[in-house]
Amino acid sequence: MPVVHRFDPPDRFVPGTVGEPGSRTFFLQARSGTQLTSVSLEKQQVQILGERIAELLDELITSDDARSTVPAVTPVAMIDTEPLEQPIEEEFRAGTITLSWDGDDERVVIEVFPVAEVEIEVPVEAAEQDLIELPIEEPEPEELLLVRMSAAMARSFAARAESVVAAGRAPCPLCGGPLDPQGHLCPRANGYRRSTTL
Known part of the structure; x- marks a missing residue:
């Protein structure tokens, strides 16, 4: 069983950086009470996640999938420009990130899995004949970050992701x-x- 860093809902969930433009390290950081989890990731992952969240929320506005109001822009009370919280201790480096909408609870759901390092053993006969069409079984992750948040918090995350990415060189x-x-x-x-x- 993997260790699940679960935030349902988080008090705060933000992207942020450490370092100077050109050598910044990007993080996703979730906090609920005293529980604080930081996961490092690539700039492009932050950018794409922010864009996909905004697209998902825009689709929900025009559909009947959301019973409550999905904000078109970040609510003023949800704007978060504060730095990442200390201490920033990387739990793992993000690999696969999934995004979905839970219509029953009306929550945006994000799952962040660590980078999977898979070792492939190729039989000598297959390597000699260039027959390397072996099914690859990815190992079960040792841990993951699971965040379930409101549409308003998700809109705030998307806006912050855009500004964090744009704040570079x-x-x-x-x-x-x-x-x-x-x-x-x-x-x-x-x-x-x-x-x-x-």
Whole structure:
């Protein structure tokens, strides 16, 4: 049985970062009372999760699946700009993340599973004949983060995810790549160094 870090509902569930732009570490952090769980993940995972949550909520607004009101924007009382809570102790690194809607309880459900490291043993005969079509059985995760939250909290999470992702390095106006404080070698400028003063 995996260890389940369950928050149903959390007092707080937010994405956040530690470090300077260009070398930030991204986290999902859930708190309920004194229970605090932090899971590290990639910037793209934060961005996609925020976008998918916003899309799910927008779909619920136009459907009959939600009996209560699903907010179209973040309620003012739910806006959270506070930093991550201390201590930030990584429980695991996020791999697969699932998102669903529980219509009975009217909760957005997020499950975060750790990165699975699967070792594959290939029989010598199969390797010699390039017959590597073996079914891969992923091991049961040792732990997971389970968050069940209201639509209003989910809308707040999506808005914060967008702002956290956007708070990184400014994009180069020519190539779109991230600009470091000292600039970068821009492929659209024939390798000339572009600076952040553009």
